[in-house]
Amino acid sequence: MSDSTLTLPPLAVRTAAPAARPLPAAPRAPRRWQWPLGAVLPLALLALWEILARTGALPPNLLPAPSKVLGTIAELARTGELWPHLGLTLARVGAGFALGSLAATALGALTGYAPLARRLLDPLLQGVRNIPSLAWVPLFILWMGIYETSKVVLIAVGVFFPVYLGLMSGVQGVDRKLVEVGRMYRLSGLALVRRVFLPATLPAYLVGLRNGLGLGWMFVVAAEIMGANKGLGFLLVDGQMTGRPQTILASILLFAILGRTTDAGLAWLSRRLLRWQDTHGSEQG
Amino acid sequence: MLRIEHLGKQFGPQVVALQDVSLQVQPSEIVALVGTSGCGKSTLLRIVAGLEAPGTGRVLINGAPVVGPHPAVGFLFQEPRLLPWLTVRQNVEFGIAHLPAAERAARSAGALARVGLADFAGAWPRQLSGGMAQRAAIARALVARPNLLLLDEPFSALDPFTKMDLQEHLLGIWADDRHTLVLVTHDLEEALVLADRVVVLRSRPGRVHHTFHVDLPRPRRRTAPDFQAQKQRLLEALGVAA
Ligand SMILES: Nc1ncnc2c1ncn2[C@@H]1O[C@H](COP(=O)(O)OP(=O)(O)OP(=O)(O)O)[C@@H](O)[C@H]1O
Ligand SMILES: [Mg+2]
Numbered sequence: 001m002s003d004s005t006l007t008l009p010p011l012a013v014r015t016a017a018p019a020a021r022p023l024p025a026a027p028r029a030p031r032r033w034q035w036p037l038g039a040v041l042p043l044a045l046l047a048l049w050e051i052l053a054r055t056g057a058l059p060p061n062l063l064p065a066p067s068k069v070l071g072t073i074a075e076l077a078r079t080g081e082l083w084p085h086l087g088l089t090l091a092r093v094g095a096g097f098a099l100g101s102l103a104a105t106a107l108g109a110l111t112g113y114a115p116l117a118r119r120l121l122d123p124l125l126q127g128v129r130n131i132p133s134l135a136w137v138p139l140f141i142l143w144m145g146i147y148e149t150s151k152v153v154l155i156a157v158g159v160f161f162p163v164y165l166g167l168m169s170g171v172q173g174v175d176r177k178l179v180e181v182g183r184m185y186r187l188s189g190l191a192l193v194r195r196v197f198l199p200a201t202l203p204a205y206l207v208g209l210r211n212g213l214g215l216g217w218m219f220v221v222a223a224e225i226m227g228a229n230k231g232l233g234f235l236l237v238d239g240q241m242t243g244r245p246q247t248i249l250a251s252i253l254l255f256a257i258l259g260r261t262t263d264a265g266l267a268w269l270s271r272r273l274l275r276w277q278d279t280h281g282s283e284q285g
Numbered sequence: 286m287l288r289i290e291h292l293g294k295q296f297g298p299q300v301v302a303l304q305d306v307s308l309q310v311q312p313s314e315i316v317a318l319v320g321t322s323g324c325g326k327s328t329l330l331r332i333v334a335g336l337e338a339p340g341t342g343r344v345l346i347n348g349a350p351v352v353g354p355h356p357a358v359g360f361l362f363q364e365p366r367l368l369p370w371l372t373v374r375q376n377v378e379f380g381i382a383h384l385p386a387a388e389r390a391a392r393s394a395g396a397l398a399r400v401g402l403a404d405f406a407g408a409w410p411r412q413l414s415g416g417m418a419q420r421a422a423i424a425r426a427l428v429a430r431p432n433l434l435l436l437d438e439p440f441s442a443l444d445p446f447t448k449m450d451l452q453e454h455l456l457g458i459w460a461d462d463r464h465t466l467v468l469v470t471h472d473l474e475e476a477l478v479l480a481d482r483v484v485v486l487r488s489r490p491g492r493v494h495h496t497f498h499v500d501l502p503r504p505r506r507r508t509a510p511d512f513q514a515q516k517q518r519l520l521e522a523l524g525v526a527a
Contacts (some may be wrong), residue, residue: 180336181366185380185429186354195379199370276370278411 004154024160054073064246070249086254089231092148093262097216101209104163108208111164112171113197118125129161133219137226151223158219159212166208170201203277206270210263217259232258286465287333287433288311291342294328304490305342310399312432315459315466317480319473325491328467330435333467339344346433358498359431363438365418367410373397373421374406380429396424399458423451426459436468441450451480456503461471473523477515478505485523495522 046066052058053065060068078080107125110119129183136154144150182196224233232251237248287310294303295354310316318326328355331337333344335353345356359380367376367429377393384392397403400420419439426434440448452475461464470476476483480499487494497519505512 177362177364177366178368181362181368181379183336184334184354186356186361195370195382199368202370276372276409276411278369278409 018046056229061243062245064249068246069253070251072244072246073254076250084230085232086258089224089233090258092151092155092215093213093220093222095152096157096219097213099152100156100159100216101212102164102209104160104212105167105205108164108167109171112168112201113193118168120156125164133158134222137222141226146227151220151228154223155216155219157179158215162206162211162215163205166204166206166211167201170204170208171197173204174200187245203274206266206273210266210270213262214259217255219260221255286310286314286345286347287467288345288348289329289333289342290345292329292332292339292344293341294325294332294337295340301389301490303332303340304492306486306491307342308484308493310433310465310467313463314467314482317466317476317483318467318469319471319483320486320491320494321488322471324486324488326486328435328470328491329486330360330437330467334435336360355433356429357432359426359429361422361426361434361436363441365410365422365518367413367418367421367425369410371410372406373408373410373413376421377424377428381424392428392508393424394512396428397421399427400424401452416443416451419443419447419453420451421437423454423458423471427462430462431464433465433467436466437471438471441471444485448472448475448511455479468491473516473519474507477501477519478507479514483519497522502504 049058049063050067053060053063053068060066073082076085107121111122111125112285133154136157137150137177138151140154144153178200179196181193182192187195220231221233221236224231228234232254235251236248239245239249239251287308287448289308292303292306293301295301306325306329318329320326321478324516328337330503332339333346333351335351335355335358338365339351346355368379371379374397377396378389381389381392394403394406397406400423402417402424403419405413405417405421410421413421419442423439440451444452455466456479466479468476468479477499483499484493484498485497486492487497499515500510501515
């Protein structure tokens with residue numbers, strides 16, 4: 001620091017930096033440990049549930065104890081039966097998410113950037129969006145068969161719209177003044193997109209991706225309930241057919257964990273990419 | 286350096302923003318444009334910058350007509366307009382991405398030191414105060430080494446102390462680099478401190494009303510009697526003072 005002040009010409013020395021905020025280079029104070037307040041209520045409810053189930057106050061054929069649900073998962077893991085279900089569901093969501101968000105990225109960028117494309121395409125897409133997505137299921141099965149393609153496409157349809165809307169409104173909402181800065185430095189076409197539009201759109205796009213992923217998890221359940229012989233959704237149906245509520249609850253729990261984990265991954269990515277943001281939430285990191 | 290010939294600009298059928306504006310600016314000259322709100326000062330500057338197309342007439346920079354943003358022309362907007370996703374240093378280097386990295390680093394370090402922000406090179410724009418952000422914007426405009434710098438009310442949002450400080454800064458940099466400055470301002474003292482020539486525009490339609498030469502030696506002191514006398518003359522030219 002003393003080095004840089006030494007090299008300052010007299011002009012700069014005259015100007016003391018006013019209202020200097022904490023330097024960004026300063027090491028961040030380690031975050032204080034906080035009691036996970038949010039965990040108290042769920043844990044208490046689980047304990048209550050466990051007690052009620054053990055004392056027989058809850059009918060075990062309808063609502064088995066949490067310990068039994070965990071036992072079911074452990075058993076499925078031990079026999080190895082769990083992994084194909086888990087893997088296949090993850091693969092379907094992954095493929096559907098990739099397909100849906102890729103298509104949405106291309107179309108959202110186009111309609112956001114080019115008013116002509118927006119006027120041409122957006123009404124159609126908005127119309128399609130209003131079709132309840134599950135209504136597609138019979139058609140997709142008819143077109144693409146009961147196997148993987150129809151499932152992945154259904155998930156992709158679910159993922160598509162939030163990503164598309166997020167990106168389009170993001171591109172449209174890019175501050176004209178910042179675009180002008182780019183133009184002033186003679187950026188155009190791809191360079192302008194890469195250096196101004198892309199970063200400016202990133203926050204809205206990432207929100208779109210997170211919403212899309214959430215819908216992807218919803219749609220995989222629908223797709224797997226409609227007809228599958230593997231996958232976590234199949235476990236739901238299987239548990240119902242064979243009268244084993246612990247299997248259904250185990251599957252629900254796994255869905256919750258997977259959905260939460262993948263969303264946390266995207267949330268982490270967002271925080272990394274959006275460190276620059278000046279928002280109400282950004283100070284807490 | 287800069288020649289504006291019979292420039293006219295109309296927005297829609299009603300609004301005549303500029304009409305038959307002609308102006309010549311010599312190399313290293315500092316010209317201030319003043320005039321009431323809405324008389325077309327920003328429009329004039331934006332046309333010179335190539336951000337807006339002229340309606341009628343033309344603008345020549347070093348003899349060549351302006352068709353778009355020009356590499357030798359810098360623009361300092363009223364707001365800092367820093368890109369929030371780039372650090373202060375990256376913002377300063379935004380316009381010189383075509384240069385080799387070492388050259389970029391040297392130039393941005395120099396420019397940041399010149400505006401007194403050397404210690405904030407790694408900061409995000411959100412961590413700067415308004416005056417610091419505007420200084421970063423000045424650094425960004427200067428690293429590209431423009432021959433002609435256009436400034437649209439660059440200090441109007443700042444407090445009087447920061448403002449005077451930045452005016453000093455700008456003059457100091459100008460003394461070193463000797464680029465041409467065209468500055469829009471609402472502040473007559475600012476015009477008198479900085480400019481060799483004050484051009485008064487009149488509104489609806491916007492046209493040159495009066496040109497006023499400032500014959501004061503630099504550095505100029507606001508409290509000096511001849512400065513006050515010039516201010517009085519300028520006010521009279523504007524038809525404000527009795
Ligand atoms: N993009 C535009 N579309 C339509 N009208 C415009 C546009 N830009 C400017 N105008 C009009 O042109 C006139 C001149 O505007 P301009 O911004 O150049 O004024 P100004 O002298 O810079 O004013 P101020 O001192 O308030 O900044 C105004 O009447 C304004 O309404
Ligand atoms: Mg203006």
